[in-house]
Amino acid sequence: MAREKVLFLTGRLAEPRLRRVLEGVGELPFDWEIRQLGVKVAALLTTEIVERRLGPVDGAARAVLPGRFRGDLARLERTFGIPFVRGPDDLVDLPEWLGRPGGPPDLSEHDTTLFVEIVEAPQLSVGAIVERARRLARRGADVIDLGCLPGTPFPHLEEAVAALKAEGLRVSVDSGDPEELRRAQRAGADFLLSLTEHTLGIAFEGEAVPVLIPATPGDLASLERAVERLGREGRPFLADPVLDPIHMGFARSLMRYATLRERHPDVEILMGLGNLTELTDADTPGMTMALLGFASELGIRHILTVEVSPHCRRQVEEVDIARRILHRARREGTLPQRIHPGLLCLRDRRPFPLSPAEIEEEARAVRDPNFRIQVAEDGIHVYNRAGHHVATDPFALFPRLGVEHDAPHAFYLGVELARAEIAWKLGKRYVQDEPLRWGVAVDEEPAADPHAFAPAGTTLRRRREED
Numbered sequence: 001m002a003r004e005k006v007l008f009l010t011g012r013l014a015e016p017r018l019r020r021v022l023e024g025v026g027e028l029p030f031d032w033e034i035r036q037l038g039v040k041v042a043a044l045l046t047t048e049i050v051e052r053r054l055g056p057v058d059g060a061a062r063a064v065l066p067g068r069f070r071g072d073l074a075r076l077e078r079t080f081g082i083p084f085v086r087g088p089d090d091l092v093d094l095p096e097w098l099g100r101p102g103g104p105p106d107l108s109e110h111d112t113t114l115f116v117e118i119v120e121a122p123q124l125s126v127g128a129i130v131e132r133a134r135r136l137a138r139r140g141a142d143v144i145d146l147g148c149l150p151g152t153p154f155p156h157l158e159e160a161v162a163a164l165k166a167e168g169l170r171v172s173v174d175s176g177d178p179e180e181l182r183r184a185q186r187a188g189a190d191f192l193l194s195l196t197e198h199t200l201g202i203a204f205e206g207e208a209v210p211v212l213i214p215a216t217p218g219d220l221a222s223l224e225r226a227v228e229r230l231g232r233e234g235r236p237f238l239a240d241p242v243l244d245p246i247h248m249g250f251a252r253s254l255m256r257y258a259t260l261r262e263r264h265p266d267v268e269i270l271m272g273l274g275n276l277t278e279l280t281d282a283d284t285p286g287m288t289m290a291l292l293g294f295a296s297e298l299g300i301r302h303i304l305t306v307e308v309s310p311h312c313r314r315q316v317e318e319v320d321i322a323r324r325i326l327h328r329a330r331r332e333g334t335l336p337q338r339i340h341p342g343l344l345c346l347r348d349r350r351p352f353p354l355s356p357a358e359i360e361e362e363a364r365a366v367r368d369p370n371f372r373i374q375v376a377e378d379g380i381h382v383y384n385r386a387g388h389h390v391a392t393d394p395f396a397l398f399p400r401l402g403v404e405h406d407a408p409h410a411f412y413l414g415v416e417l418a419r420a421e422i423a424w425k426l427g428k429r430y431v432q433d434e435p436l437r438w439g440v441a442v443d444e445e446p447a448a449d450p451h452a453f454a455p456a457g458t459t460l461r462r463r464r465e466e467d
Contacts, residue, residue: 004061005031008087009050011042013362014066017091025095030061040368047071057082089431092353096338105328105339112292112323115172115191115270115304116141116316122154129160133169140320143191145304146184148175161187172211178202193304194240197226203235211238211270218242218249220256227260227267238270238302243291245279254294261298270302271295273319278309285343285441288318289325293336296326317440318343345441351427352376356390363388371401373416375430380420382413394421 015036037053067089076084088097116136133144164171172191173184185206194213203210215222230237241256277284305315321342329336356376363383374381379392394417403409423430
């Protein structure tokens with residue numbers, strides 16, 4: 001049977017490196033051919049250029065375009081009659097991408113329910129609670145948890161529950177006051193946090209699903225007694241052994257979750273993250289993934305989180321992407337690697353696509369005045385036809401670039417060199433004219449157009465090399 005052929009489309013500067021990468025991959029299940037389409041930089045390819053210059057595609061099964069190609073794939077497929085797909089943004093990622101030629105894995109599925117607590121609910125108006133809940137739901141919350149405050153009246157508890165239910169949201173109420181839990185039960189809350197063996201009777205007063213906790217901190221036996229009672233009654237419930245802060249019983253609390261799962265393999269368990277994320281001065285994405293990985297192994301399918309401390313302001317997004325990555329990895333029987341970069345916020349797995357020698361090779365091929373900026377292990381590289389400069393401090397580069405009397409040009413280069421310095425120091429992937437990628441650590445906003453102020457000759461993307 002004849003092997004299929006795949007066309008790889010590129011520009012002049014990238015062609016030699018693309019060939020080296022493909023030759024270095026080893027045996028592939030298809031034959032390949034490189035089509036160099038006459039532009040210097042592959043990212044400058046447009047739909048029209050591909051249509052004019054690609055030529056016959058007889059015998060090709062599909063064509064692979066650079067990841068930064070922004071043209072119309074559907075139009076190219078209609079023109080040539082074969083599928084067109086985007087490859088990775090950087091050639092260094094091509095070998096890995098060839099293992100997933102259909103693109104990134106599907107992360108639409110997960111099996112974890114995310115509770116998000118509004119801790120100061122008694123102090124907010126019903127309108128403010130509803131607006132906060134809408135935002136949390138858009139970000140990934142499945143259940144809105146109304147946190148009650150000791151000694152703080154919550155006269156509008158029933159009204160708040162009704163308003164959230166009218167929005168189509170599931171609601172839990174968390175209180176140490178039995179009377180508040182009874183009010184939440186009567187108001188139609190979906191879950192009650194947190195009942196003990198001493199307040200278990202409230203669970204039988206309505207349909208809300210109780211979340212059970214130890215009667216005293218760390219008392220797993222009391223939690224198990226409550227679990228066994230509701231189990232005998234055939235009532236649904238969640239059990240939470242309670243995660244403790246570091247140096248306040250953290251390790252023992254992890255053991256309680258493992259012990260509960262071992263003794264009760266079919267019980268639904270909830271784990272709250274706040275005692276670790278909120279009470280530890282460390283970035284939360286790694287903690288979140290580690291805790292959800294622990295939960296994934298134990299079959300814990302209910303997570304409670306909170307966003308009180310400013311350093312925890314993206315907890316909802318972190319839990320949401322972690323549960324999706326872990327679900328995919330567990331289903332495929334793989335490690336949670338190379339599935340999605342959302343939790344690689346500070347550093348990237350492959351921050352430097354090119355070695356200094358490869359950048360030097362590209363720099364020697366440049367024949368125009370446009371500045372290219374790249375980052376490698378040895379620092380920041382800036383080059384055009386006038387020279388190639390390398391430094392770890394952007395201030396050391398500025399006097400060599402000849403733009404001190406060109407304010408817009410200098411401003412553009414200052415912005416890009418600042419990004420490059422951050423990327424070099426942290427070990428992040430830098431791409432000229434694009435914002436640094438911070439995963440779920442930042443709100444996604446439309447990137448500013450770097451060419452709104454940049455003069456001619458500043459950046460490659462200003463000049464479209466169609467002829």
